[in-house]
Amino acid sequence: MKLTAKLLGVTALSSLLTGAVHAEVTVLGWPGGPEETALRAAAEMYNARAEVADDDKVELLFTSRDGFFDKLQVDLAAGSTAFDANLLATYSIGKYAPFLEPIPLSDEAGAVFGDTVLKTMQFEGAQYGVPTDLSLHFLYYRTDLIDALMADDAAKAKYTEIAQEHLGEALAPKSPEDWSWLDFVANALYFSQSVNPDSPTRYGTVIQAKNLLFNMMVFHSWPRSYGADWMDADGNITVDSEAYRTALSMANKLFELGATPPDSTSYEYAEANAAYSSGQVAAMVQWNAAANDLTGAQPDTGTFAPPSGPEGRFTHIHGLGLGLNAAATNKDGAIAFLQWLSTEEAAIAYAKAGGAPGLASATAAKLADDRPDLVQSGDYASTYGFVMNGGTSANALSVYEAQAKEFTGFWAGTQDLDTALGNTTAAMTELLK
Template structure:
């Protein structure tokens, strides 16, 4: 009897593994999305809208598949490399397009896609000139600042002397307080120093800023808008790596100056996204360069009760080359091993249409849209107006940042730059090591 039960259980398991898993891939279009957060909620809403369309055949209906965020890209990489067909459409990001491109197929989204998103946004999903996905969500950075503190500084004539003294001491030039919209990186740095207790004991907050300096690739994305404003790029048109440049030096030195002066928390070398939010909501920080995704938390009185009403955002400060804002997109593209490519392409084309992006945005997604499209949802999602404006005006992608080794390059920079900030390497050593590794990775 026991033997019979065991055999039946084994038979059932074999049946399930032989039918259920391939079933997911062949009966419908399966989309592997970014789990949790607004992206999942928005994708669910968009898929529901798509499946409800009268002209979508049963075989083309879309089914969603999510796995955990932890190690998502590692698992996706392993699945794609193994030739999995368990999903037809998968998530990609700007910095991983090149890595996943060999396992994916380009898609033609049609001429209208450019009208919906705009050219720079579509480029966040391109590799070697080919479109690999629909840009569903855009990430960039805001300079968050405390309105109450800056207003008080601007209206206090007496503070100008102190401000100029600090500026002279740390930057070698006497600057005056400016409105955040007019900040250069040096203006911001002096403002940060002015609001640092250890520099200015009269400061009402402990720190002038909070820098994300952990050895983490995403922190390099936050940092690089500073050198970019000074003209930095990963490589020039001839393919020569240009990380050892005056622009990168200016940015790295400014971060170190602020860290050494105590303008950012002592533990900043272990800070990333959540630590920055916690520092901000404590009410002890005057400015922070942080992802746009944090706006929902930092400007919401329920989640940031002490500071939300006084939190405002501007684009990152300007350098000699103007304001620059790192952008990268999350998107959805076609798995090369898909068993349902036609249906998958039909869904991707729909997802790049105006109706789809509006449904996606209404449900909480963060697509960067062209001005004519975003105005249709501006009343419900005013933050998307700023997102589109910053992306369109200041957005950039470094030369090589969609290559197959883009993630590894960010890793290299994170390791070398944090070594410099921590005082483990000189600037020359760090930049020399970064140049060697990047040259190897960008070959």
């Protein structure tokens, strides 16, 4: 009995001591990768500030990326107090909003990030998060292959012949910075051995077409450049449009003609990067986060915004950020940290540590030497960035899911375009009503 009492006492004491050394603001971050490194650096800088009380110091919590948003959803719905602030993404704000509270940002936030980027963390006009990382898409292309093509008249003639045969237009090769989506497809066909046996690469492009919502984000800059949107101003679903039909059919041509690997319907980010890095792919559209990996593997790589369409050039953008858990046990402390995170000092520290905040040009200019890529991504985001109408709604993730299922089914040949668009319209009507 005495031994039991002693053990209980020791356990209770150690629990108290452990609690005393634990920080009072717990932040659930995006695990692994540069986001974690950057958040660690920012939190360290914040905790070192003299005015931050011991009770308000920040401790970081990381789980695993696998099923992160599923676990977060369950935690938030259950009213978990395990964290005070948590990761947010543009496409999930509406879903998590019932379990979050809007936050005030610092006075300088508007100047640091700019309105476009701040909007990626808003839902129904309220600011639910401070933006930390911005994701958008780049066109990656092999400059050595393009240069060789442009310098060879016979190759140019072959290119035009292929474009005429498969696209019905006698297109001439162009600099990727001037590409329309039609040029992108023509280039992909020219550099595919299934169409052009003399191609130096096995495939002209790689489309990551696994039935996965993130892959739809990569794709939908394409229909957008033909004027697509999810809904019109009256809330009618407009996915069954000429714009979506054109983009889906053009992409399908790449599958049919073997210009993308035949099993790319099982590819996601990692597989698509592996394909490009192997040197067997000539060009691809991929997340900006892949820039270091892809240019590292293929040094002769150029980057630009995705190709243009009749309605202009667009890139999907979304932000990662941190928001306030409505069940937080230290709301004031969490708000203080989030407010500081929206200052220029924090944004620069975060960027220098490897993060990718979407910064307004004046702030990005201060990082021109350390992070020139942020100048480019900030510029593309503000010039070409878009969010579909309904892209931050409560069911935005489910809309992407529905599109992924139906569109990949079309590309895999398990259903026709009318069925795919009909099913997507029905699902979106239900989800966005």
